[in-house]
Amino acid sequence: MNPSWPSINLRVNGEHHSLNLPPMKRLLDVLREDLHLTGTKEGCGEGECGSCSVRMDGELVNSCMVPVLQAQDACVETVEGLACDAELHPLQKAFLEFGGAQCGICTPGMLMAASHLLAHNPTPNIAEIRDGLAGNLCRCTGFIRIFDSVIATIASNAKSQQERNAR
């Protein structure tokens, strides 16, 4: 306990944490070092590559650019929170089937950006998908199979929706 540091309360993937932290510590490092959620990756440390993308109160942020003080009382979602128990999230299933992940280092951030995109726009067209993922760099795939994975997710979500409606 360092009395000169604030107490930071935040909710990560639905779980509440109260932490005594230097206020300028990067959210990325808090997730990785203090909460041991190493799924979120550092690629550049300057908000360019998007590998550290997480959702914070419904916004997509580069967690390397967020001092933890700014995350006070926030709800943070990381890649570890995407899958529901053992069941992969539809995006994860599509990335697996369509080759959306290669080396995997950009994948957690890419998944968070894609899930953020679909949360705001459930049926984006290809231009909107490109725009939605433009802040996340992938050096392996050339992005094509990432687009394919997102498109497949939209189709499978629509199908699930139809099935729910039919019931």
Added chain:
Amino acid sequence: MSTSAKTRIVGSSVPRKEGVDKLMGRARYVDDIERDGMWHGATVRSSIPRGIIRSIEFDPRIDWGEFAVVTAADVPGENHIQLIFADQPCLADGQVNHCEEAIALLAHPNKQKLREAVAAVRIDYEPLPAVFTIEESERQDVIVWGEDNIFKSFLLEKGNVDQAWTGAAHVIEGEYRTGAQEHLYIENNGMIAEYNSAHGVTVWGSLQCPYYVHKSLMAVFGLPEEKVRVIQTETGGAFGGKEDFPSVLGSHAALLAMKAGRPVKMIYDRMEDLAATPKRHPSRIRHRTAVDANGMLLAMDIEVATDGGAYSTLSSTVLSRATLHSPGPYVCPNVRVRSRAWATNTVPYGAFRGFGAPQAIFAIERHMDEIAAGIGMDPIELRRRNFLQDGTTTATEQVMREHVIMDKLLDRALTESNYYARKTQFAQENPASAIKRGIGIAAFFHGSGFTGSGERNLNSLAGVDVTSEGKVRVLVSSTEFGQGTNTILTQIASEAIGLDIGDVVMALPDTGIVPNSGPTVASRTSMVVGKLIQRAGTQLVSMLHDKAGLEESFTRAEFFAACERYRAKLGDVVSLCRYEPPPNIFWDDQKYRGEAYPAYAWSIHVAQVAVDTITYSTEVEDFWAVQEVGRVLNPVLAGGQIEGGVAQGIGYALYEKVVWQNGRMANNQMTNYIMPTAEDVPPIHVLFEEIPFMHGGFGAKGIGELPHDGPAPAILNAIKDATGVSFCSIPLMPEDILAKLVVASSIEVAATV
């Protein structure tokens, strides 16, 4: 088993073996790993390009007793990284030869204190003159390496070039340049090391070639092989950038671990990784070509020069591949290639996807369009008339024994891209538009596997074993870094044995467990290592037939029961195979003649571009990649390799510029070293033709590097089609286009006045 036989698993898009771990965020990359009592390590680097180190001073305001400090004096064995030549010091000793060269290493538990301490080490230098370009090195008035600044030179000769010029209808000359390119793997270099006197050195890290790191650590520590252990962690991209450099960083982390007496982790941040680690060799390639009245190539005189940086690292083998790819996929009776790799005072250049071929193919494929323009022939027709065919010979007089189908690939590319219709349409639309569209092609091969006698010298060993938990394990030092090694090799093993993919796992890439199946480079894994695994799988089944009563056809349960009978009787169930060169392969290293590669992958790329004559930016609007890579083992992974390579090739052509200042990369940030984003890549249409290669794993040839070879020349040929102006240097930035278009149009204006 015949390569064309029907297969159950090979040829299907089995999902990536480690895919779920990567998608769940569970895959453990080196920075995700902690060891008890671990400290962090950092590097004190040279701030000048060349000079004598007069002294290393440690600021007395820092309590250095808290730190582990390592300099060259602490290296227990040889202070050299073991690669082809051992000229690169592990830590600079008395002299530095490039900016960012490692001079001292520090470790401390607190990263912030570590950063402050790095800044508190002062190096006093006596600067020496430095050279930064091929031309400065060629002048040889400052010698910075060896006796003449030359790392390596080759002379390749076929026929008699000098007698060909007089009879030629046309002689076309050109000079082509390519710049440095950064790999920009999203995971920076990183290593963790432990040391103790009983067990020796163990390192975990992001790397391609465990046994390369192993070899360097043995030398640096003077330890026998059993006291050095190298374990690859999940690796977040490599592209050649983690072929040689991990030997440096692994040695550094291990030296700090020895000095600190505790585990040490060294993770580069992006700026350090960009400034201090290898990039693609810059090149200058000159062509002089004699052509007859029908467009047949009579003679090619080629001069290749590469910038190798401050130490030799892989420059000799990169130059070799550049030399062998420089005449392109064409028949020519008279060829001479003179090539040299030059020393300069920059960070050593290293391996990068394509390994000299993208430079060579940029030059020849741009040059083919220049020849076509010079003789007034359609560039498609010029290529078609000169393609290698079955039974013809390459520049090294290698006879094309495998079926060559460049004509068919070309036809398919022209049809799929609707090439001629688009070309006509753009020619009609361009005059009235500020956006000038064009379409261009590149035709090329890429040699699979190590060059010449390379595979024979590697003498790779790989195989499978069966664990007592009832899994077949693939035993290779070939690593996964996104390209699909795990998936492809488990597909091959399960197919060869007759099991399901779920019955086969990869052994941990740990030199304490796996044999040396060679480095994970040179588009060799599916073809060469894949074949070893196929053979090992077949051999395992035979062993079980002969020694453990396994029937001709068997169920999964019968297979593993036979394995247990074998184990009870004879011990571990292991099947290893060593590389056997295909028959009739001959290579003469002295004359540079013979079978340069056991097999070639072939490709045609077509690029459509739009050049904006107001902003001078170029957009690649559409792209077709047609290739013959032998058997396609996994269509989703293969398609991903092609698309990723094309995207990197687009970056190489139009976006990725390393800006040098006094031998140091000035734009060492993702903010100002720009790669293609999701907004920049065009649709990429990927089409395969398959001709199984009998000496490759289930018919595979190399695929990984091929797609990086074609985009740059195809794009610059398309820009010429769009603008009428030839550009011969990459990266081609908007300002370069502006400079030439403005000059060209002002001449045009002057001429019409």
